[in-house]
Amino acid sequence: MADKVIYLREKPVSLSPADERNFKIKYAELLNPAQLAAVTHRDGPLLVVAGAGSGKTRTLIYRVARLIESGVPPGAILLLTFTRRAAQEMLRRAEQLVGDRAGAVAGGTFHSFANNVLRRMGAPIGLKPNFTILDRSDMEDVVNLLRTRMGLASRERRFPKKGTIAEAISMARNKRRALEEEIEIDFPHLGEHQTEILELAKNYESYKRERGLLDYDDLLYRLAELLEQHENVRRRLSDSYRYIMIDEYQDTNLIQADLVRLLAMNHRNVMAVGDDAQSIYSFRGANFRNIMDFPAIFPGAKIVKLEENYRSIQGILDVANDVISRAGEKYTKALFTQREGGFRPFLVRAQDEHMQSRFVAQRILELREEGVELGQIAVLFRSSFHSFDLELELQRRDIPFIKRGGFKFIETAHIKDVLAHLRVIANPADAVSWLRVLTLVKGIGHRTAERTIDALIAADDPAAAVAKLADQARGGADGGLKRLAALLAELRDVQKRPPEQIAMTLEYYLPVMREAYADDYPKRERDLEHFQNLTERYKSLEQMLADMALEPPNDSLDGMLATDSDDERLTLSTIHSAKGLEWKVVFLIWAADGRFPGPQSVGDDEMEEERRLMYVASTRARDELYLSYPIHMFDRSFGFVMGRVSRFLEDVPAELLQTATLQESE
């Protein structure tokens, strides 16, 4: 941004019909009236309540194009979306409309935006640009460390485990509650440990602050802190991003809504797009009431509703509308479509899980015969383990697939091990990674590692400090420490690029790994190879590490052949990860009570969210929708029990669904 930009802001620009001729794109011909109203809106707050498949993305893209065509510099537009993938996809489509200029639009998730701003401008609140981002399992590592350090582990009453504590701490922050209150409301069974947990949470805060560590929640909170306390920073950001657009607004939480308010304080040019009926992230503190509250935060906001669905045929929409119509909460709109079609969604009863898998695999093969590409088909499920049996069946039949959501291979121990070595190079104060790196050395356990870490952090040259440790080491740890010192020196010495640094780390780590995971190291080696390929393109270590924490590649390798392109692969996905996507044919497996909704959805609010999930799942389908469930399902404590169809489908009128029972052929 070299040129100085002067903004004229006396009056919102209102275009008379004649002015339309100044635009290359014929907006009025390409958009319906509601979409057009949203796209041509220029200054001031705008809320777009957009139903599933109503052209929400299209509206955002055309608004970006319209702004650019009106002379707004692309760099002054900030597009906050749910995943960076979504942002990139939007910008790609915008580029098709207005050309390369769209590439300069800023975009990403709240977290990645916060990361960038804090690295660039975080100094006033005491942040160094090389801070480390802790993902959830890093956070748990720290909690665990403090738990042992505080002597909370061995007591008569079992102290809650690290995951639960981390969950409570994070949830409190996402819902913007005091931890006491959060424990009382969502974790009443932890009440007896409250004093210790509060103490631990306090230690966790100072531990992070002292070592330049930020967890996911810190990214948002510290950005808010920066904007609130330093008006000059806020002004600078507000001046550079003069038009802010937020996708999936129903899934933002209070702190994110607050960030929007702060960023837009100086110009109020905010466009929020969302669907209250599709809010599925309240477990992360998201609150769909943010949508309703938008006009209160931004008085005078214009509201546009998009209700026409362009995605699904009427038969699919009828089922989806019926599911959501039984919700306790009344939603703002009902979808309609002009896509007629004779297909009614199938409700398929299978004898057991394996039969369900065979049905899905068989139908997919038939569809392929009919000319439907695998890339046009998806299988959705509530929890990622629901697809295990199906994955085996797909492999058996050589159907290539890609799995999204659930398991992240970046979180497996071996990948985290490799990353830890690079993280201590990027931020030598990163105690979490030091702990990992040191305990990997043979002869060093938690005790020794912990005693040593503070000295390492204080040292100017960590590699030399490790070498010194090797000299003093007892118990056969010296050899391992020497090799580690050599690696660290090598990694630090030259300004190498991530791919080389990873290659060097692997040379050191692979022998260590073969010993540590003697039983399954071949699989882990393949993972590491895949990981190496993924990181090939990175030029900066910091960028790579930030990406790995914020946008981890979460595709599983299983069932994926190197030769398969995206079009030739079936998608398996959790419903959460399918958000915003669509396919020609969608299968929803395990539509059974006890799986979907799961056993832990007991409260009314939780059940409402499960219902919205069912709505999201069914509205992903364009032409065909198959809902299936097994009537015999395995339960840990009861063995095989009778399965029942999901309560959300139970009351759907019979004429809206075709029911089918699977039969073994002779």
Next chain:
DNA sequence: TACAAGTAAGTTTTT
């Protein structure tokens, strides 16, 4: 003090 092996208990969704 480090670590392997064994027992027992709890299991969703994501940045």
Next chain:
DNA sequence: CTTACTTGTA
């Protein structure tokens, strides 16, 4: 299947 904690051995 993972995590927490105990016990036995070097």
